[in-house]
Amino acid sequence: xxxxxxxxxxxxxxxxxxxRPARRGQGPGRPGDHLHRRxxxxxxxxxxxxxxxxxxxxxxxxxxxxxAARRRRxxxxxxxxxxxxxxxxxxxxxxxxxxxxxxxxxxxHRLHRGRRPMTTPASPVxxxxxxxxxxxxxxGLLRTALFNWAHARHTGGAFVFRIExxxxxxxxxxxxxxxxxxxxxxxxxxxxxxxxxxPHGPYRQSERAEVYRDVAAKLVEAGHAYESFSTNExxxxxxxxxGQDPKLGYDNADRFLTDAQKAAFRAExxxxxxxxxxxxxDLVWTDLVRGEVRFAAGSVPDFVLVRGNGAPLYPFVNPVxxxxxxxxxxxxxxxxxxxxxxxxxxxxxxxxVGVASGTPRFGHLPYVTGEGSKKxxxxxxxxxxxxxxxxxxLPEGFANYLALLGWSIAxxxxxxxxxxxxxxxxxxxxxxxxxxxxxxxxxxxxxTHVRELPVEEFVARVVPxxxxxxxxxxxxxxxxxxxxxxIAPLAQERTVVLSDAVxxxxxxxxEEVAIDPAAAAKNLRPEDGEVLDxxxxxxxxxxxxxxxxxxxxxxxxxxxxxxxxxxxxxxxVRVAVSGRTVSPPLYxxxxxxxxxxxxxxxxxxxxxxxxxxxxxxxxxxG
RNA sequence: GCCCCCAUCGUCUAGUGGUCCAGGACGUCGCCCUUUCAAGGCGGUAGCACGGGUUCGAACCCCGUUGGGGGCACCA
Numbered sequence: 001x002x003x004x005x006x007x008x009x010x011x012x013x014x015x016x017x018x019x020r021p022a023r024r025g026q027g028p029g030r031p032g033d034h035l036h037r038r039x040x041x042x043x044x045x046x047x048x049x050x051x052x053x054x055x056x057x058x059x060x061x062x063x064x065x066x067x068a069a070r071r072r073r074x075x076x077x078x079x080x081x082x083x084x085x086x087x088x089x090x091x092x093x094x095x096x097x098x099x100x101x102x103x104x105x106x107x108x109h110r111l112h113r114g115r116r117p118m119t120t121p122a123s124p125v126x127x128x129x130x131x132x133x134x135x136x137x138x139x140g141l142l143r144t145a146l147f148n149w150a151h152a153r154h155t156g157g158a159f160v161f162r163i164e165x166x167x168x169x170x171x172x173x174x175x176x177x178x179x180x181x182x183x184x185x186x187x188x189x190x191x192x193x194x195x196x197x198x199p200h201g202p203y204r205q206s207e208r209a210e211v212y213r214d215v216a217a218k219l220v221e222a223g224h225a226y227e228s229f230s231t232n233e234x235x236x237x238x239x240x241x242x243g244q245d246p247k248l249g250y251d252n253a254d255r256f257l258t259d260a261q262k263a264a265f266r267a268e269x270x271x272x273x274x275x276x277x278x279x280x281x282d283l284v285w286t287d288l289v290r291g292e293v294r295f296a297a298g299s300v301p302d303f304v305l306v307r308g309n310g311a312p313l314y315p316f317v318n319p320v321x322x323x324x325x326x327x328x329x330x331x332x333x334x335x336x337x338x339x340x341x342x343x344x345x346x347x348x349x350x351x352x353v354g355v356a357s358g359t360p361r362f363g364h365l366p367y368v369t370g371e372g373s374k375k376x377x378x379x380x381x382x383x384x385x386x387x388x389x390x391x392x393x394l395p396e397g398f399a400n401y402l403a404l405l406g407w408s409i410a411x412x413x414x415x416x417x418x419x420x421x422x423x424x425x426x427x428x429x430x431x432x433x434x435x436x437x438x439x440x441x442x443x444x445x446x447x448t449h450v451r452e453l454p455v456e457e458f459v460a461r462v463v464p465x466x467x468x469x470x471x472x473x474x475x476x477x478x479x480x481x482x483x484x485x486x487i488a489p490l491a492q493e494r495t496v497v498l499s500d501a502v503x504x505x506x507x508x509x510x511e512e513v514a515i516d517p518a519a520a521a522k523n524l525r526p527e528d529g530e531v532l533d534x535x536x537x538x539x540x541x542x543x544x545x546x547x548x549x550x551x552x553x554x555x556x557x558x559x560x561x562x563x564x565x566x567x568x569x570x571x572x573v574r575v576a577v578s579g580r581t582v583s584p585p586l587y588x589x590x591x592x593x594x595x596x597x598x599x600x601x602x603x604x605x606x607x608x609x610x611x612x613x614x615x616x617x618x619x620x621x622g
Numbered sequence: 623g624c625c626c627c628c629a630u631c632g633u634c635u636a637g638u639g640g641u642c643c644a645g646g647a648c649g650u651c652g653c654c655c656u657u658u659c660a661a662g663g664c665g666g667u668a669g670c671a672c673g674g675g676u677u678c679g680a681a682c683c684c685c686g687u688u689g690g691g692g693g694c695a696c697c698a
Contacts, residue, residue, distance in 0.1 A: 131698090132697090132698050134698075164698065166698080167697065167698060169697090171698095247623060248623090248624070290628090293626075293627080294626095299624080299625060299626095300625085301694095304695080309696080313696070313697080334626095334628090334691090334692070334693095337626065337627065337692080338626055338627090339693080364627080366627090367627095369691085373690060404635080406634090408634085408635055408636070408646090410646090412645075412646050412647085413646075414647050415647090431634090433635085434690090435634060435635090436633055438633055438634065438648065440648060441634065441649080443648090445647090445648085447661090494660050522658095523658080554657090555657090567658070570657045571657080573657090573658095574659090580658095581658055582659040582660065583659075586658080587657085
């Protein structure tokens with residue numbers, strides 16, 4: 001299996017090409033455009049302005065194996081233009097040029113290097129998500145999962161889920177379960193991984209120990225890895241002695257130890273670590289989101305693959321598993337960017353010993369930040385996905401917001417479904433800027449999704465929250481169900497997160513309502529007593545107990561009878577009945593509540609209004 | 623200290639040399655609608671970090687400065 005070799009440098013626009021109208025509801029379609037443009041792109045390649053023919057991001061950079069990668073391309077071009085049906089065909093970007101063109105073009109366009117368009121690789125894309133189960137699920141982590149998933153789904157590739165549980169001290173079965181649960185909650189499914197299986201298992205690193213042992217042995221045998229006996233103290237001392245900054249790290253001093261030297265160290269009782277010999281070339285790759293990134297030769301020291309006690313480390317096992325699992329595209333957090341040179345070097349070595357068959361593409365996703373501009377800390381409660389689940393964010397609403405953290409579907413739209421995301425998602429259009437997690441915006445996006453829910457669906461989703469608060473049974477009783485279905489359409493548009501329903505609808509499912517003190521202070525003042533009395537009078541013997549009948553009775557009693565403005569007339573009644581200033585529409589609420597409970601609440605509110613009076617006079621006197 | 627990444631309204635973004643006195647969304651402010659609160663509708667506020675270059679033309683390409691962030695483990 002060769003995940004990467006098949007990546008071609010030139011691809012005609014294919015079925016997965018993004019050069020098609022991806023937006024919906026964007027005015028009249030232009031059915032001919034796609035074909036038309038495609039024809040132009042193919043036939044007109046030679047006539048394209050040279051600047052539009054840019055190399056793409058799909059080639060593999062194997063350090064030392066790719067002459068093009070070593071060529072210095074000191075400039076960068078930002079990002080590619082999105083294909084837009086409305087644009088003149090001549091501006092439409094197609095896939096990359098042929099290799100010959102590409103090299104020639106690089107010479108001609110040294111001023112335009114940088115992020116290149118994603119190719120649709122000849123071999124299917126395989127992405128992965130590989131968290132370690134060490135605690136709560138971070139919103140940034142889930143965003144990474146979402147982007148990997150969307151990239152795989154968009155390209156028709158596979159999404160692999162692997163658990164990196166090599167740190168027994170921090171990993172727990174509980175957080176492992178929780179991780180799976182969160183992915184499923186968000187609607188992400190994986191083609192290979194835990195509980196699903198697949199041809200490259202096991203998918204938990206804790207079960208792959210012998211794999212790493214074998215690979216490590218191969219690397220040593222081929223001379224890519226070597227035993228290193230230096231202690232940190234010794235390294236530091238050598239750096240200091242040489243007048244260098246000890247922060248430079250390991251000095252590669254053990255690269256050429258003789259067998260006799262090694263034996264002497266062992267005789268001292270030292271256990272060597274295994275280090276990878278870093279190459280002498282610059283380490284360069286074309287990042288899917290950032291364009292070319294280069295680390296100078298010699299700037300990254302030989303790093304540890306396997307501990308002295310034989311335990312393999314993350315920088316080793318991660319690429320090994322990626323290679324073995326045929327991963328072609330690695331989308332991960334920006335925090336991993338500085339470790340990419342090491343991975344590149346490892347990949348070259350793994351390829352040399354036949355474990356890997358090429359280097360994957362890398363894309364480093366921007367940080368998700370919190371208040372200020374610091375990376376959202378794991379300690380920050382805002383970063384915990386559970387908080388949003390518990391508040392009743394819809395998975396589709398939350399996923400929508402997560403997608404907006406670094407990506408946008410169109411310039412005039414930011415509410416979309418997962419299916420629409422999959423259709424439109426393009427990694428190379430992910431922003432490189434850090435994105436602030438904005439709860440307000442997340443809520444606004446979620447509220448839109450809530451409103452778009454079919455009513456029955458809204459009811460179904462809200463029931464667990466109501467039941468959790470002890471308001472209804474789960475499943476609701478027939479009577480509760482009737483009330484719920486009736487009020488749902490009116491409550492839905494007032495719901496931002498599902499847990500809002502508890503406060504909004506609670507009054508319908510209890511005998512006595514607790515009145516919000518702030519609402520009482522505002523709408524149950526002494527002078528509001530007359531309203532409550534009049535309302536009770538109007539409703540006590542009302543023959544037509546319907547929303548319309550109630551409306552008529554209240555209007556004539558309060559507005560006409562007392563001469564109050566609607567606002568002054570209905571506010572107190574609303575608070576009396578629902579306990580809050582925000583509730584579903586009043587007449588419907590009263591109808592559902594029934595005569596008995598309504599009259600009881602009006603009477604109770606009457607007392608509250610008197611109390612308010614006493615409080616007020618006391619306050620004034622004091 | 624060394625290395626790397628980033629730089630458009632308060633926030634997230636669109637923008638890839640002329641179609642931009644910069645578009646959308648969230649927030650915010652005002653108005654309308656209205657039975658409170660929402661929702662909805664309409665309108666307003668607010669931004670290309672700075673300095674050089676390249677070019678007939680720069681938010682966009684290049685260099686530098688400044689600012690912000692991250693990484694420098696026998697953690698993942």
